[in-house]
Amino acid sequence: MRTAIVDRAIDGCALLEEVARHHNGATVLFVGTVREVNDGAAVSGLDYSAYTGMAEKELAAIVAEAADRCHTPDIVVEHRIGALALGEASVAIAVAHPHRGEAYEASRYIIEELKKRLPVWKREHYVDGRSEWVQNAEAEMGNRKLEIGASEA
Amino acid sequence: MIVRVLLFASYADALGASELSLDLPAGARVLDVLTHVKALASGKRLPERPMVAVNQRYARDDQAVTAADEVAIIPPVAGG
Numbered sequence: 602m603r604t605a606i607v608d609r610a611i612d613g614c615a616l617l618e619e620v621a622r623h624h625n626g627a628t629v630l631f632v633g634t635v636r637e638v639n640d641g642a643a644v645s646g647l648d649y650s651a652y653t654g655m656a657e658k659e660l661a662a663i664v665a666e667a668a669d670r671c672h673t674p675d676i677v678v679e680h681r682i683g684a685l686a687l688g689e690a691s692v693a694i695a696v697a698h699p700h701r702g703e704a705y706e707a708s709r710y711i712i713e714e715l716k717k718r719l720p721v722w723k724r725e726h727y728v729d730g731r732s733e734w735v736q737n738a739e740a741e742m743g744n745r746k747l748e749i750g751a752s753e754a
Numbered sequence: 755m756i757v758r759v760l761l762f763a764s765y766a767d768a769l770g771a772s773e774l775s776l777d778l779p780a781g782a783r784v785l786d787v788l789t790h791v792k793a794l795a796s797g798k799r800l801p802e803r804p805m806v807a808v809n810q811r812y813a814r815d816d817q818a819v820t821a822a823d824e825v826a827i828i829p830p831v832a833g834g
Binding site for chain 2: 633649650651652654655656658680691692712715716717718719720721722723724734735736737740
């Protein structure tokens with residue numbers, strides 16, 4: 602397992618090589634990229650920022666949960682921060698497992714949890730010159746779930 | 755005691771600072787931190803109950819804070 606918050610381009614192929622083991626029969630690579638339209642507004646680029654220390658811890662925790670649930674240590678995740686252009690990768694998740702079911706499941710778990718929990722923020726810049734902070738649709742629900750989880754702890 | 759509070763993204767913009775130093779009574783809890791921040795002129799722009807992390811872990815409202823803790827108010831996240 603390896604997780605990192607990086608401020609350089611993400612190389613998905615390098616992640617694939619990193620999780621490769623001969624006992625694995627399935628490898629899933631998820632790559633999230635900057636989309637040109639969000640909520641109907643034409644996006645020209647965006648800036649990601651993070652609470653880096655906490656983001657590193659939270660990302661490692663999410664990946665450890667996925668490894669535990671899906672029984673594979675062969676997971677590498679990188680999330681990029683800084684200025685990104687259209688089409689550039691903001692996140693990449695590589696998971697390898699002997700079988701495809703668990704590989705897909707772990708990949709999906711990681712991206713969904715990351716969207717709820719990772720302390721990373723995004724400022725979108727639009728073609729018309731405006732820019733604004735945007736939040737994940739999952740964030741509010743995730744926050745409520747986190748609060749409930751914490752109060753039950 | 756003086757407690758250091760970190761602000762990020764839209765909350766840093768709203769309060770015009772990326773870090774605050776709050777003078778809180780000993781025994782203060784996360785909810786007291788929020789009450790103090792929201793009492794600031796610019797603090798009224800924060801939502802009703804923002805998320806808080808203590809020492810880089812999400813914290814509940816009744817968690818105690820000390821001068822040695824790193825407290826952060828966490829805006830709705832946007833990773834991925």
